[in-house]
Amino acid sequence: MKVTQFKTTALSLPVEPPRVSHADFAKVNPVVLELMTADGLSAHGIAHAYNDRHVSVLKGCLDALAEVMIGQDVFRGAEAWQKLWNASFRIGRQGFGISALSAVDMALWNLRAKALNLPLSRLLGGYRDEAPVYASHSLWRDWPIDRLQHDAASLAGKGFRAMKMRMGDKPLEVELERLKAVREAVGPAVKLMVDIRGDWTVTDSIRMGRRMEEYDLYWLEDPVPIHDLDGLAEIARALDVAVVVGEDVSTTYGFHRLLEKKAADSVMIDVAVVGGITEWLRVATLAYARNLQVVSHLHEEVSCHLVAAVPNGHMVEYLPFWHQLYTEPPAVTNGVLRIPDRPGLGFELDQQAMARYRM
Ligand SMILES: [Mg+2]
Known part of the structure; x- marks a missing residue:
């Protein structure tokens, strides 16, 4: 063919x-x-x-x-x-x-x-037929505290069991207040992550990572820029909370360097940055060899198949930028995305x- x-x-x-x-x-x-x-x-x-x-x-x-x-x-x-x-x-x-x-x-x-x-997830490995997701489409940097609390509670009410806030542009004490406010809004059962987009120093990241443990932080994402692999390794070594990086890393070569440096506790792979599904699977295997889980970045209509395909697939990022392009877009129920029982991606263009x- x-x-x-x-x-x-x-x-x-x-x-x-x-x-x-x-x-x-x-x-x-x-x-x-x-x-x-x-x-x-x-x-x-x-x-x-x-x-x-x-x-x-x-x-x-x-x-x-x-x-x-x-x-x-x-x-x-x-x-x-x-x-x-x-x-x-x-x-x-x-x-x-x-x-x-x-x-x-x-x-x-x-x-x-x-x-x-075949549904793509089954062709790629078929480890399971669903994937847990985390909400990543809210709790932005420019949300005031009352909106953070309202939106976090609303996501939890819709069944999301994990969600991510953005941070990195405010004084550190203010960021802690915002995390505290969101934890209070969702209660103890929801997993909370923060994404810094590389805007902190190594020193700030270690100090903040320790203080954020009080609010049961689930992972700290991209605390310093991705080119600082030594800095990331230092942070990962110092903190109990998981350091998650990788969304800007391309190819198995890039991830090989990152993993050799022990610069991540868990690896985030973007299927559109890494080199497609072929490279996503290769990187997931590199991580598997080190007993590390992988999470996806964007593209949930593709990523759900990948996370469901491999045994170390952890969670799918839910950030529906272009759901309106699909006749039946990915749907989340109780924090889980079920893989459609349709051939290929199973999401057809409208x-x-x-x-x-x-x-
Ligand atoms: Mg990120």
Whole structure:
């Protein structure tokens, strides 16, 4: 079964509610890749940018790499990945270059699972048919305390058993007050995580990590920038609370370095940053060899299959940026996402929604 055609579509979706962030975060811009075969099968993968001005760069990378797949045997996955890797040499192996490669790899896996009439999670390993999720779509840095408390209680009321706050831009005492307020709002049973996005120093991270244990912090994410692997290792060594990093790390090579340094207690893998499903699984195996769990980053419609496929899959990040693109988007019940019993990803594109958001 060979790839005969492809189509890429750049979209512009509003972020609701709008918020302050590192990135120019007024929009989310998925580029959807659809791969087609001669027998009429088609399947998609997704990459994304965060503003309208960047999306043409991403689409260019995706067009260039998808072109390489014309004539590719869908069931020669390792060969396909290596061709994409070779072709990416000048396009770039981080940023949009690896996002584009990841989207092509996603679409190929989606095609394979559809051709075999299997849910993707079962083709990839089939460890279980559901994945626990944590709420990551609220509790932002710019929320005032009363809104943090209201939204945290509301998420718990909807059945989320784990949720994540963002921190890193306020005085440390203020951040502690905010964590305390959220813990009070949700009670003791909910897992609480905080994501610093690399904005603290090693010293602050260790001091804060210890003080946050009082509020039963479940994990501390990206306390310092990802390039500071020695700093991350020092923090992980000093703290009892789990240090979770990896969302900005690409390829098994990147994760190999991170794990060699013992820079994480648990690994976060973004399927659109690491190099697609092929690399996600390789990194999950590297982590498995060290008895570490893996959590996903974004893309819950793909990530739920990955976390469900492997024995060390821990949790799926729930951050529904583009649910409106699917006819039946991923649904969470009692903090768990059930893998759809449909072929491939099991989430099909809503062509009317695609037309509405097309750039
Ligand atoms: Mg993060």
